[in-house]
Amino acid sequence: NRLNLEIIRTDELLIEAKEMMDQLVPSNNIQINFNLLPENPLKLKVRGNKELLRLAINNILSNACKYSNNKPVFVSLVATHNEIIMNIKDQGIGIPPSEIQYIYDPFFRASNTKAYDGYGIGLPLTRNIIRIHQGSLEVESVAQQGVTVKIKLPMLFV
Numbered sequence: 001n002r003l004n005l006e007i008i009r010t011d012e013l014l015i016e017a018k019e020m021m022d023q024l025v026p027s028n029n030i031q032i033n034f035n036l037l038p039e040n041p042l043k044l045k046v047r048g049n050k051e052l053l054r055l056a057i058n059n060i061l062s063n064a065c066k067y068s069n070n071k072p073v074f075v076s077l078v079a080t081h082n083e084i085i086m087n088i089k090d091q092g093i094g095i096p097p098s099e100i101q102y103i104y105d106p107f108f109r110a111s112n113t114k115a116y117d118g119y120g121i122g123l124p125l126t127r128n129i130i131r132i133h134q135g136s137l138e139v140e141s142v143a144q145q146g147v148t149v150k151i152k153l154p155m156l157f158v
Contacts, residue, residue, distance in 0.1 A: 031074055052129045060088050064090035093112050096111060104123055
């Protein structure tokens with residue numbers, strides 16, 4: 001298989017992504033909450049490419065830290081009966097409501113991001129990675145109150 005798929009535990013994936021962020025942005029304030037984890041560890045597993053999924057998660061975490069100036073970023077993991085949902089919530093500048101429809105356009109950057117470095121390729125890339133894993137990416141925002149990103153991936157053992 002060209003994608004080099006393996007069975008991945010999503011809780012471990014989040015921990016590895018956080019460790020990478022600790023190296024890249026030592027001042028990050030990412031807080032992972034595992035209180036909602038399913039009792040059955042099989043409900044944490046997905047089939048995927050670990051490097052690509054970690055890249056996708058790190059993109060979201062990196063944005064969350066950057067656009068909130070390292071205010072706390074809350075990460076949680078929830079399992080439904082057939083999918084695993086990673087919630088990443090920041091308390092940053094948010095995305096202007098009139099611009100949220102453009103966030104997946106390559107090189108688009110919201111009008112309130114001028115003070116921040118970036119190229120506008122993170123979210124389109126992240127969404128593509130999640131899509132090739134048969135998942136979905138949902139981004140909700142309240143201007144000046146932050147962004148919530150939900151990464152949904154199909155559970156391996158349903």
